[in-house]
Amino acid sequence: MADSFDLVVIGSGPGGYVAAIRAAQLGMKVACVEKRATLGGTCLNTGCIPSKALLAASEKYHEAESGLAAFGVDVGKPKLNMKQMMAHKDGVVAANVNGVAFLFKKNKIEHVIGTGSIPKAGEVLVTGEDGKKRTLKAGKILIATGSESTPLPGVEIDEKQIVTSTGALELSSVPKHLVVIGGGVIGLEMGSVWRRLGAEVTVVEFLDRIVPTMDQDIGKQFQRVLTKQGFKFMLGSKVTGAKTAKSGVTLTVEPAAGGKKEELKADVVLVAIGRRPFTQGLGLEALGVAMDKRGFIQVDDDYQTSVNGIYAIGDAIPGPMLAHKAEEDGIAAVEIMAGEAAHVDYNLVPGIVYTWPEVASIGKTEEELKAAKIEYKVGKFPFTANGRARAINMTDGLVKILADAKTDRVLGCHILGAEAGTLIHEVATAMAFGASAEDIAMTCHGHPTLNEAVKEAALAVHGRPIHI
Numbered sequence: 045m046a047d048s049f050d051l052v053v054i055g056s057g058p059g060g061y062v063a064a065i066r067a068a069q070l071g072m073k074v075a076c077v078e079k080r081a082t083l084g085g086t087c088l089n090t091g092c093i094p095s096k097a098l099l100a101a102s103e104k105y106h107e108a109e110s111g112l113a114a115f116g117v118d119v120g121k122p123k124l125n126m127k128q129m130m131a132h133k134d135g136v137v138a139a140n141v142n143g144v145a146f147l148f149k150k151n152k153i154e155h156v157i158g159t160g161s162i163p164k165a166g167e168v169l170v171t172g173e174d175g176k177k178r179t180l181k182a183g184k185i186l187i188a189t190g191s192e193s194t195p196l197p198g199v200e201i202d203e204k205q206i207v208t209s210t211g212a213l214e215l216s217s218v219p220k221h222l223v224v225i226g227g228g229v230i231g232l233e234m235g236s237v238w239r240r241l242g243a244e245v246t247v248v249e250f251l252d253r254i255v256p257t258m259d260q261d262i263g264k265q266f267q268r269v270l271t272k273q274g275f276k277f278m279l280g281s282k283v284t285g286a287k288t289a290k291s292g293v294t295l296t297v298e299p300a301a302g303g304k305k306e307e308l309k310a311d312v313v314l315v316a317i318g319r320r321p322f323t324q325g326l327g328l329e330a331l332g333v334a335m336d337k338r339g340f341i342q343v344d345d346d347y348q349t350s351v352n353g354i355y356a357i358g359d360a361i362p363g364p365m366l367a368h369k370a371e372e373d374g375i376a377a378v379e380i381m382a383g384e385a386a387h388v389d390y391n392l393v394p395g396i397v398y399t400w401p402e403v404a405s406i407g408k409t410e411e412e413l414k415a416a417k418i419e420y421k422v423g424k425f426p427f428t429a430n431g432r433a434r435a436i437n438m439t440d441g442l443v444k445i446l447a448d449a450k451t452d453r454v455l456g457c458h459i460l461g462a463e464a465g466t467l468i469h470e471v472a473t474a475m476a477f478g479a480s481a482e483d484i485a486m487t488c489h490g491h492p493t494l495n496e497a498v499k500e501a502a503l504a505v506h507g508r509p510i511h512i
Contacts, residue, residue, distance in 0.1 A: 049072075049182050050073045050183045051074050052075045054162075055190055056084060057086055057370065058085065058092075058368070058374075059190070059373055060078075061076065061084065066379065071382075072381075075156050077158060077160035077170050077180070078156070089141065124241060158171050161327045162326055164331070165185075165353045166181065168180040186355045186374075187326065188357050188360065193320075198286065199286040206315065209314070211314075221246070222246075223246050223312075224245060225316060225317060227277070228318065232247070232254065245276065246278060249278070254267050254277070258397075259410055261410065281297050282297070283297055292309055323339060331354070333349045341356040358374070364390065376388050396464070398465065401461045402464035405457070407454070408456040410422070418455070420447060420449050425442060425498075429511045430511075433462060435492065440460070440462075441462070442461065443458075444457065445501045446458075447505045452480035452481050454502075467494060467495060482505075487499065
C-alpha cells in the first residue's frame with residue numbers, strides 16, 4: 045500500500061527544505077525525497093555553506109599573513125594547517141545539515157532517502173541506492189531539484205585535476221597554479237580561497253568582462269581590486285581542450301572571436317562557466333511537463349507546471365539561480381497551494397559575491413536602465429572617505445545608488461566593499477517599501493559605520509554628499 049501525503053517535495057536544498065517546513069506549518073502532511081543521506085542539497089553540502097567556511101578561513105589566514113601588522117599586531121609568518129581548515133569546513137556543513145534534520149523532526153516531515161521520479165501526476169517513485177522502490181501518493185508534488193555545474197565541451201571533469209566547485213572544496217593541498225574557467229561568482233570566490241592561500245590564479249573568461257550580469261562600472265573596479273590581489277585575467281578567451289598528465293593540466297586557449305591558439309598549464313583547473321537545471325531522471329518529458337530549450341521547467345504565476353498538481357521552484361525554473369531566491373519561491377508556492385496570497389519580487393533578489401571585498405547588487409544596473417530608456421540619477425560614495433572603513437583598513441570600493449530622475453525612487457544599488465552583502469539589505473528593505481534616495485539620505489545612520497556610505501551615496505544622488 046502506498047504512503048499518502050498532502051505534498052511530496054523532491055529535493056532538500058534551500059528551496060525544497062524551506063518549502064517542506066512552511067507546508068508543515070500550514071498543516072500539510074509532508075514528505076521530502078532526497079538522494080543524499082544528508083539534507084540541504086548542493087547549497088549546504090557542497091556549495092554555499094562549505095565555500096563560505098573556506099572563504100572565511102582563508103581570509104583569516106591572509107589577514108594574519110599580511111593584514112594584522114598594520115594594526116600593530118605582529119604574529120610572524122602564519123603556518124597553514126590544511127587539515128584543520130578542512131575540518132572547520134566539514135564541521136560547519138555538519139552543523140547546518142543536522143540543523144535541517146532537526147527541523148524536519150520538529151515539523152514532522154518525513155525524510156525519504158532515494159532518487160525521486162514522477163511516473164504520473166499524484167505519484168512519486170523513490171528508488172534507494174539498494175534498488176528498493178517505494179511509491180508515495182501525493183496530493184501535490186513540488187520539484188526542487190536545483191542545478192548542477194554546466195559542463196564544458198572538450199574539458200572532462202575528474203574532480204581531481206579538473207574540478208567543479210565540488211572538487212575545488214576538497215583539494216588536499218594548495219595548487220601552485222589554479223586556472224579558473226569562467227569569471228562569474230563561483231569561479232571568483234573559489235579563486236579567492238586558493239589565491240589567499242598562495243596559489244597563482246588565472247581566470248579565463250569568454251566575455252570581455254567579469255561578473256557580466258552585474259553593473260559594469262562596479263565590475264571594472266572589482267577586476268582592478270582582484271588584480272591588485274594577484275589575480276590574472278584572460279578576457280575574451282575560450283578554452284577548447286584540456287589534456288591531463290601527472291605533471292598537471294594543459295589547456296588549449298584561443299580568442300573568443302577566433303585566432304591563434306596558445307597553451308596554458310595548470311596544476312588544477314576549475315570549470316565554473318555557470319549552472320544548469322538538474323531535472324533529468326524525473327520523467328518530465330513523458331509526463332508532458334513543458335520546459336524551455338535550456339531545460340528550465342516552465343511554470344505559471346502559482347509555480348504550477350503544465351501538468352496539474354506538479355509544481356517547480358528554485359534553480360529548476362527561470363530566474364536568478366540563488367539559494368535565497370529558491371527559498372522565497374518555496375514559501376510562495378506552498379502558501380499558494382494552501383490558498384493564501386503570495387508573491388516574490390524578482391527585482392528585489394540581492395546578488396552577492398563573497399570575495400573580499402564583497403560585491404552586492406540589487407535592482408537595476410545602469411546598463412538595464414539605459415536599455416529600457418529610463419531616466420535616472422547616480423549617486424556614488426567611496427569607502428576611502430568613510431571613517432569606519434579607514435578604521436578597519438578596508439577602503440577599497442564604493443556604494444552606487446541609481447534613482448529615478450523624476451520620482452527619486454531607488455531603482456538599484458551596487459556595492460563593492462567590506463560587508464557589501466550585509467549593507468545591501470538596507471537598500472533592499474527601502475526598495476521593498478518604494479523608498480526614494482532622499483528617504484535613505486534623511487534616515488539617521490550611526491557613526492562611525494560602513495552604512496554611512498549608503499547614506500552618502502543617497503545624498504550624492506542629489507549632488508550633496510557631505511564627506512567628499
